[in-house]
Amino acid sequence: MNNKEIVAQAVFEVVKENLTLSEVARLLENPKSVDHGDVAFPAFSLAKVFRKAPQQIAAELAEKINPEAFEKIEVVGPYLNFFMKKEVISSMVLKQIAKEGSHFGDSNIGNEGNVTIDMSSPNIAKPISMGHLRSTVIGNSISLILSKIGYNPIKINHLGDWGTQFGKLIVAYKKWGSEEKVKAEPINELLRLYVEFHEKAEEEPELNDEARAWFKKLEENDEEALALWKWFRSESLKEFNKIYGMLEVEFDSYNGEAFYNDKMDEVVTMLEEKHLLQTNEGAEIVDLEQYGLNPALIKKSDGATLYITRDLAAALYRKREYNFVKSLYIVGNEQSGHFKQLKAVLKELSFDWSDEMVHVPFGLITKDGKKLSTRKGKIVLLEEVLNEANDSALAQIQEKNPELPNKEEVAHQVGVGAVVFHDLKNDRLNNFDFNLEEVVRFEGETGPYVQYTHARAMTILEKADFVIDPEAVYAVNDADSWEIIKLLQSYPEVVMQAADQYEPSVIAKHSIRLAQAFNKYYAHTKVLVDDDQKEARLALVHAVTVILKEDLRLLGVHAPNKM
Numbered sequence: 001m002n003n004k005e006i007v008a009q010a011v012f013e014v015v016k017e018n019l020t021l022s023e024v025a026r027l028l029e030n031p032k033s034v035d036h037g038d039v040a041f042p043a044f045s046l047a048k049v050f051r052k053a054p055q056q057i058a059a060e061l062a063e064k065i066n067p068e069a070f071e072k073i074e075v076v077g078p079y080l081n082f083f084m085k086k087e088v089i090s091s092m093v094l095k096q097i098a099k100e101g102s103h104f105g106d107s108n109i110g111n112e113g114n115v116t117i118d119m120s121s122p123n124i125a126k127p128i129s130m131g132h133l134r135s136t137v138i139g140n141s142i143s144l145i146l147s148k149i150g151y152n153p154i155k156i157n158h159l160g161d162w163g164t165q166f167g168k169l170i171v172a173y174k175k176w177g178s179e180e181k182v183k184a185e186p187i188n189e190l191l192r193l194y195v196e197f198h199e200k201a202e203e204e205p206e207l208n209d210e211a212r213a214w215f216k217k218l219e220e221n222d223e224e225a226l227a228l229w230k231w232f233r234s235e236s237l238k239e240f241n242k243i244y245g246m247l248e249v250e251f252d253s254y255n256g257e258a259f260y261n262d263k264m265d266e267v268v269t270m271l272e273e274k275h276l277l278q279t280n281e282g283a284e285i286v287d288l289e290q291y292g293l294n295p296a297l298i299k300k301s302d303g304a305t306l307y308i309t310r311d312l313a314a315a316l317y318r319k320r321e322y323n324f325v326k327s328l329y330i331v332g333n334e335q336s337g338h339f340k341q342l343k344a345v346l347k348e349l350s351f352d353w354s355d356e357m358v359h360v361p362f363g364l365i366t367k368d369g370k371k372l373s374t375r376k377g378k379i380v381l382l383e384e385v386l387n388e389a390n391d392s393a394l395a396q397i398q399e400k401n402p403e404l405p406n407k408e409e410v411a412h413q414v415g416v417g418a419v420v421f422h423d424l425k426n427d428r429l430n431n432f433d434f435n436l437e438e439v440v441r442f443e444g445e446t447g448p449y450v451q452y453t454h455a456r457a458m459t460i461l462e463k464a465d466f467v468i469d470p471e472a473v474y475a476v477n478d479a480d481s482w483e484i485i486k487l488l489q490s491y492p493e494v495v496m497q498a499a500d501q502y503e504p505s506v507i508a509k510h511s512i513r514l515a516q517a518f519n520k521y522y523a524h525t526k527v528l529v530d531d532d533q534k535e536a537r538l539a540l541v542h543a544v545t546v547i548l549k550e551d552l553r554l555l556g557v558h559a560p561n562k563m
């Protein structure tokens, strides 16, 4: 039970005649300052029933309420402020964590329902960008959070492996490319060709017609076009997999846009049958004016299909294949128009399940204040960023803990973890500037700080040779530990909140606050001193390690025992 539930129960016992338990629970507030206790009950709503001033009601209730779980109940004007009894709460929380370990906060709310998560989804023949990194790590964390509360997440990498850009690439490769160069450095070389195409096409616009013709051939399964496309795709995937390997992110499906090439006719037919398609300058569109949206372009005048046509086919396929209860798209904020159109077209087709499709947008990462775009070849290569982060972590570990035996492994966990954590700690819609030095610092609100705090707490347990006993009663009663107890106690709600909002930053922020509270506590308290509270304090330290580690796990970050 959390504090609110305990207070709700206690108040309910004395207002049974007038309010239900859930009505009482809804009225409870979190006081703004600790001076006003842990939970507050405003007596206003009882004024009418009792025909008395709320102040007087508050005073009378305070007399009647069973004080067992409370240090004190203070009456401040119309408010009842409840101060929880620390021993009661701490023993309850520590017992639960001792018993459940990292399963504390698990639930089966999801009922094993399938949730498809469209995530990462980089484009073939282009470097995986910081935006794709965001999608990858946010999607991965959401999948971990959802599975903690009983959903069955299905991670889909909707690769950008189809579209007119492949026409451009084929033209560029045939004109200026070489097999050896592509083999040696696939993405760099393919990107170079892509950039070269755009430069040359500015002077020779005919190149665009050639590109269109090649894409058309590709759509018609021309052998040469198909072979080149396959090759670009597999070389690109090899490089993407290096990044996924470093991040330890796996996918359940790599069905990208090309997968839907033979599944689009069905959608187009449905749209025709419902008379939703209109011809506009030779192109086929769906009018979405009643939604306040631009028309959705389904087919170009040359018959070529578009991004949204493939997304329509993908949505239908996913509903059939997985019968999802929710379908998430972890894609940058700049595509919100696209996802609104996608849902609107499905709505027009009377698919009610389109209500369960959620675009989970995120902000932009800039570097030195500038947007990162591939078109002009200005991109930050993700692999480089991750490698630099590892190097920086290694240098710091070398300095702090030169004796550590598995330095390289830990440096990897800290370096990559730092980048991931940094990405997840801000509300996902915030834009942020990427500065590696700041990301990998061991102090401040960083991943390494949380990891370091966890390792420090592990060392204390090791020193004390402490083994948690799930049957024992551990109760801490000192004021310094109270902040920690409350953060531990709130964990199940924190997990639920992160899941409801598809917001991993809720978890990251919890981990930072818990780490800060623990470090403050540790600076004030002699944990290892031999007195009758020693075991209880160690149980508290143990609980902190369990929850910090679980916080990090839900973000897709390791918690090394030593660093």
Ligand code: ARG
Binding pocket: 118, 121, 122, 123, 158, 159, 160, 311, 314, 329, 331
């Ligand atoms: N490949 C796209 C891009 O890089 C993202 C795809 C997102 N997923 C989707 N189903 N549209 O912009």
